[in-house]
Amino acid sequence: MQKRYGDMPRVLSMPPETRQPLPSYKGPHPREWTRPQDPFPYPIAPGQVGPHQPLYASSLRYPFACDGEASGLGQPLVDNQQGYGIAVYADDKDTENAGKLIGYSKDCLYPTRIAYYYNRAGSEDFYPLAEADNDIAQLKLNGETIDFIVRVETGTINRFLYSITMLRGPTDQPQVPDLSYWNGDLIYQFKGGVGIGFRQGRMRPTDMAERRFDLLRQGFAIASSTGNHTSNHYNIWLAEETALRVKRQFIARYGQPRFTLGIGGSGGAIQQYLIGQNGSDLLDAGVALYAYPDMLTQTIYALDCELLEYYFDLQAESTWPWSKRQRVSGLNSRAGVRDERGWMYELAMLVHGRLPRWPLGSSECSRSWRGLTPLVNNPRFIHFAPRFASALQGQVHWSYWEHLRHIFGTRADGYAAQTWDNQGVQYGLRALRRGELSPRAFLDLNAKVGGWKPPPQLKPERYWKLNGGALDDFSPWSHHNMLHTPDDGRTPAQRSIADPEAIAAAHRAGLVFTGELGIPLIDLRHYLEPELDMHHLSAAFSTRLRLQDAGRAEQQLIWVTQKPHAPIPEAIALLQQWLSQGQRPAQAQDRCYHADGNLIASGPDVWNGEWNQHPTGTCLKQYPAFGTSRVAAGEDLRGNLFKCPLIAVEQALARGDYTPIDMRPHLARLRQVFPDGVCDYRPAQLVQRP
Numbered sequence: 001m002q003k004r005y006g007d008m009p010r011v012l013s014m015p016p017e018t019r020q021p022l023p024s025y026k027g028p029h030p031r032e033w034t035r036p037q038d039p040f041p042y043p044i045a046p047g048q049v050g051p052h053q054p055l056y057a058s059s060l061r062y063p064f065a066c067d068g069e070a071s072g073l074g075q076p077l078v079d080n081q082q083g084y085g086i087a088v089y090a091d092d093k094d095t096e097n098a099g100k101l102i103g104y105s106k107d108c109l110y111p112t113r114i115a116y117y118y119n120r121a122g123s124e125d126f127y128p129l130a131e132a133d134n135d136i137a138q139l140k141l142n143g144e145t146i147d148f149i150v151r152v153e154t155g156t157i158n159r160f161l162y163s164i165t166m167l168r169g170p171t172d173q174p175q176v177p178d179l180s181y182w183n184g185d186l187i188y189q190f191k192g193g194v195g196i197g198f199r200q201g202r203m204r205p206t207d208m209a210e211r212r213f214d215l216l217r218q219g220f221a222i223a224s225s226t227g228n229h230t231s232n233h234y235n236i237w238l239a240e241e242t243a244l245r246v247k248r249q250f251i252a253r254y255g256q257p258r259f260t261l262g263i264g265g266s267g268g269a270i271q272q273y274l275i276g277q278n279g280s281d282l283l284d285a286g287v288a289l290y291a292y293p294d295m296l297t298q299t300i301y302a303l304d305c306e307l308l309e310y311y312f313d314l315q316a317e318s319t320w321p322w323s324k325r326q327r328v329s330g331l332n333s334r335a336g337v338r339d340e341r342g343w344m345y346e347l348a349m350l351v352h353g354r355l356p357r358w359p360l361g362s363s364e365c366s367r368s369w370r371g372l373t374p375l376v377n378n379p380r381f382i383h384f385a386p387r388f389a390s391a392l393q394g395q396v397h398w399s400y401w402e403h404l405r406h407i408f409g410t411r412a413d414g415y416a417a418q419t420w421d422n423q424g425v426q427y428g429l430r431a432l433r434r435g436e437l438s439p440r441a442f443l444d445l446n447a448k449v450g451g452w453k454p455p456p457q458l459k460p461e462r463y464w465k466l467n468g469g470a471l472d473d474f475s476p477w478s479h480h481n482m483l484h485t486p487d488d489g490r491t492p493a494q495r496s497i498a499d500p501e502a503i504a505a506a507h508r509a510g511l512v513f514t515g516e517l518g519i520p521l522i523d524l525r526h527y528l529e530p531e532l533d534m535h536h537l538s539a540a541f542s543t544r545l546r547l548q549d550a551g552r553a554e555q556q557l558i559w560v561t562q563k564p565h566a567p568i569p570e571a572i573a574l575l576q577q578w579l580s581q582g583q584r585p586a587q588a589q590d591r592c593y594h595a596d597g598n599l600i601a602s603g604p605d606v607w608n609g610e611w612n613q614h615p616t617g618t619c620l621k622q623y624p625a626f627g628t629s630r631v632a633a634g635e636d637l638r639g640n641l642f643k644c645p646l647i648a649v650e651q652a653l654a655r656g657d658y659t660p661i662d663m664r665p666h667l668a669r670l671r672q673v674f675p676d677g678v679c680d681y682r683p684a685q686l687v688q689r690p
Contacts, residue, residue: 006075006309007070008069010086011063011066011386011387011404012083012085012392013085013089013389014085014392014479017062022406023501024501024504025510026033027507027509030237030510031279031516034142036055037054040248043252044112046114046175048112049077049111049155050109050162050245051157052158054158055241057240058235062106063396064106064108064159064199064374065384066086067200068108071202072204072495073154075088076110077111078103078104079107080103080104081103085103087101088102101130103271109156112153112155113153114151114152114174115129115154116168117149118137118147118149119137119145119150119213120135121137122447125210131585132461142219146167149167150167150209150216151167151177152209157246157249158227158241158242160227160244161201161239162246163222163223164246165221165222166181167182168183177253177254178258179255183218184218184257185220185258186220186247186250187212188223188246188247188260188261188262188263188282189208189211189268190224190243190262190267190448191229191264191267192266193229193266194230194295194375194376195230196234196403197232197233198233198403200226202226203224203225208223215568221244221250223247225242232269234404235403236275236511240280240282247282251518259285260284261576262275262283262286262287262386263289264287266292271624272521273288273543276521277517279518285518285578285579286519286521286522287575289524289525290528291539297639297640297642298510299376299400300560300639301330301331301629301639302369302372302373303373303626304427304629304630305369306365307450309477310477310479311445313349314352315489316444317444320357322361323335327428327430327431327434328427328431329364329365329628329629331629332536333364334363335360336361337360338362339367344463345366350473351472351474352626368532368533369534371383374377374402374463375400377458378458379399379402379415379458380398380460381398381399381460382396382398397415401415401455402415406587407509415455415456417499419499419506419643420496421498421501421642422449423494423643423646424674424677426442426633426674426679427449428445429442430632430633431632432658434645435660435661443666444489447492447493448488448492448493450484450493450495451482451494452481452482453481453482453483456480461478462478462480463478480600491671492675493514498642510586513543514550515543515549519555520555520575520584521557521586522560522575522590523540523543524559524560538628541558542637544558544607545637546638549638554584557588557609558590559591560623561594565595567593567597572586590606590619591603591606592607596688600622606616607619608620609625610637633679634657636681641681646678647678647680648677648682649671
């Protein structure tokens, strides 16, 4: 059996697992929890191993891919002789047994270590202090000139790699830290990505020093864990618990910080919103970069993407230009944009007997979300499958839903229940009402768009691998896993139907941001719409609407700028002032900037617009926002409606849902396309709650 994949160890096997049927979570919301006392005896001393059994997050899941070697930490500790996990060998220091198999590691654990690194003058890179010559950078702190040397603590907590980084004091020793240069505040670094569990994640000891170079120079301590990098998982309970434990280690070793400030982008911002809502005392405030309100409600429109792109590319009766696509997908689309993966689109069109659409262009769906649909949704796909022995690859259900089966529950077929639903969604309804889409095109789209097959019917992907299969199987859309019309639209394609208990469980479990934010957050982002980047501006307004519903809008500021400007130091300083004085400062207002850092406008109305039914503000004029496929179908921008209530098409017609378009001549076809009825988005604030 091959024991490595490239420079990474391969997981060979896993402990036996009994798949018991699981009910959906019906407990209280995390805001109502009393977190259990942590029995672990902090601090973790150098040479000791941190806790690895979760307190409340969930039971340990296997297989679990180790990433400590790729992080520069060497091999993990042996924890079994049964062949579970990765193989561990005697190191070169053991001259008698060098290279000999000594056991296996299923949990990827490392002892806590303290090391020192210096910043090389003229760079933002750090190197082991033992290698320093005369090129140690210096910095000024509190009027004193000091060597830029950092103390870095690393180890494992909850099986994830953690690090704590701070300036080294003049008398610092591994067992006795010198805190002379610590300013008293802790920055907790969260990171993003889309992950579904089953791996430890990488983090080099110098990563946080290099990422937060400027904050470290000011005396902040920086803590992080790969358990708070959503490229590894999206279990918010596990993320919260891991960060709490890292903070307990920090307090036990270094002392209680005055303030703990979060920072992080994308999934790192989502963690701050949800942790700030869910009631723990981890954070006092945070800077949420490129934020969404949560991960789960992004799947509502993200899983629409490939259904719509496949229709536009291969099923439509006529060509759909990029501007027309945007009116249905909601997300930005533009002609004249060459995607770096555009050759895949051109190849796929040729494989399926079509010429690529000219002029070439791209959309946020294809440029940013492509590939994430199968990662989240398909239990037979994982993008790092070679990290696991081939026998394991077929044993595990790989998907976001499966990793959180303890929350969503399982269905009778053994697969996790899901929250995604498009029953009754009238794609392109807003464009129809505006005269931008003909009734014929509207009905053709909705008859053919379909949904996603249920989990037992999903097949391996045909996108990520071009070898090992027939070329005519290649599909960037994953169309073989869609529900299709059997006769070119005469019989409408089936739609997907969510599990109501899974939806209720997601709300109960705190996976959905409902606006109950307990801490100040600055929602800070670059304007990325022209780049068709997934971190679109409208997500900030979706969050604001939910905060307004909960009466917590004063907790969020929206700041938008353009590269290369990044006002993170200003954001941190404002949050420190906010927390120090115990109330929101007068200058804590929404803002927008030019790329050179000059302020364009500031105030409570600068982001007003169609999303909140106010005249367009100065910042939104400067930085226009788009919507989503569900907004284009008639929903508001809150984006928190997993499954819409349905009304008969006759009722929708009678109350004027299609006005000014007269759809009465098309009533019979509407009934065929929507046999169960159409979405009722009135009132606008519908939210499923337990």
